Amino acid sequence: MSDATTDQDNLIDGKAFAADVRQRVAAHVTRLKQDRITPGLAVVLVGEDPASEVYVRNKGIQTREVGMNSYEHKLPADTTQDALMALIGRLNADADVHGILVQLPLPDHLDAEAVLNAIDPGKDVDGFHILNVGLLATGQKAMVPCTPLGCLMMLRDRLGDLSGLNAVIVGRSNIVGKPMAQLLLRDSCTVTIAHSRTRDLAGVCRQADILVAAVGRPRMIPGDWVKPGATVIDVGINRIEDGGRTRLVGDVDFASARAVAGAITPVPGGVGPMTIACLLANTLTACCRAAGLPEPEGLTA
Numbered sequence: 001m002s003d004a005t006t007d008q009d010n011l012i013d014g015k016a017f018a019a020d021v022r023q024r025v026a027a028h029v030t031r032l033k034q035d036r037i038t039p040g041l042a043v044v045l046v047g048e049d050p051a052s053e054v055y056v057r058n059k060g061i062q063t064r065e066v067g068m069n070s071y072e073h074k075l076p077a078d079t080t081q082d083a084l085m086a087l088i089g090r091l092n093a094d095a096d097v098h099g100i101l102v103q104l105p106l107p108d109h110l111d112a113e114a115v116l117n118a119i120d121p122g123k124d125v126d127g128f129h130i131l132n133v134g135l136l137a138t139g140q141k142a143m144v145p146c147t148p149l150g151c152l153m154m155l156r157d158r159l160g161d162l163s164g165l166n167a168v169i170v171g172r173s174n175i176v177g178k179p180m181a182q183l184l185l186r187d188s189c190t191v192t193i194a195h196s197r198t199r200d201l202a203g204v205c206r207q208a209d210i211l212v213a214a215v216g217r218p219r220m221i222p223g224d225w226v227k228p229g230a231t232v233i234d235v236g237i238n239r240i241e242d243g244g245r246t247r248l249v250g251d252v253d254f255a256s257a258r259a260v261a262g263a264i265t266p267v268p269g270g271v272g273p274m275t276i277a278c279l280l281a282n283t284l285t286a287c288c289r290a291a292g293l294p295e296p297e298g299l300t301a
């Protein structure tokens, strides 16, 4: 912490960025309401995972703060597949609901793929329906998953044109790694997706101008895996014990990585807040598409 100027310069403030996105969403919502349209987001939570309940509560609060309607459906852990599918059917048919999010992971006895694919693709604000996955992969207009969308917004803001940059994504999940790769490829990065079987992960990471960590392992990526000047996006949300208290850390060792990175997102206060802001942006986009209105500029991928 010797040079305060440098310290400030290379931090990407996801919290502030997200507040700006929410403000722009709210301005669009105000305009829609003049035409008597209020975007609505339905969030479905099955079971009682404390972390998920926090996210769902935060989503509800922020949804109402931007002027949208929030519909929360909390179902018991022993909910049947049929009951969940029936709820999705009702939400699909409800004209007041423009976005549907089913909080993951679902309890083991439920078939998550079947549930996600039952959501009306136009209301699929998570972008997890196979139709949206296929549209994104083929470069067509899709609903883009919120976490990668938030990462892309921050990267474009920081770096401008991304074309020709080496992007390394650590993690190949359907919800983060793969859609992140699709978006960066669309922006003409040279994309590498690394995972648990990757050989010489350190060497692969050191090639990255853009390094996205989406692994779920606390502080797995040390500063000496980061190319000097690289932009580091830390998606990881890991709860660790620290002196008898729990706190959140990312997949990147923040202190050592920050010392070499050109820019880096913190945890908390980085990708997480942007994910929720992009969920609201996607709900707005879904509402505009449903109403046949022009899409909000700068809030889609």
Ligand SMILES: NC(=O)C1=CN([C@@H]2O[C@H](COP(=O)(O)OP(=O)(O)OC[C@H]3O[C@@H](n4cnc5c(N)ncnc54)[C@H](OP(=O)(O)O)[C@@H]3O)[C@@H](O)[C@H]2O)C=CC1
Binding pocket: 147, 170, 171, 172, 173, 174, 175, 176, 177, 194, 195, 196, 197, 198, 201, 214, 215, 216, 217, 235, 236, 237, 238, 271, 272, 275
């Ligand atoms: N900020 C936000 O808004 C969000 C944060 N998250 C967080 O991001 C993290 C990742 O989430 P998610 O994508 O769902 O996770 P998954 O568990 O679905 O995927 C983790 C990926 O990391 C890879 N991996 C695991 N161990 C290693 C290793 N030692 N070396 C290299 N790769 C490894 C796995 O490889 P393999 O496929 O070979 O097993 C897998 O592809 C979590 O911490 C999660 O909490 C998730 C969603 C949103």
Ligand SMILES: Nc1nc(=O)c2c([nH]1)NC[C@@H]1CN(c3ccc(C(=O)N[C@@H](CCC(=O)O)C(=O)O)cc3)C=[N+]21
Binding pocket: 054, 055, 101, 102, 103, 104, 105, 126, 146, 147, 237, 248, 267, 268, 269, 270, 271, 272, 273, 275, 276
């Ligand atoms: N269908 C579905 N869509 C999701 O997008 C989805 C999901 N299921 N399941 C769980 C993951 C995780 N996720 C986060 C969202 C916000 C924060 C967030 O706001 N984090 C704050 C801190 C919050 C805290 O203090 O706990 C931050 O990083 O600053 C984190 C994680 C969305 N997910």
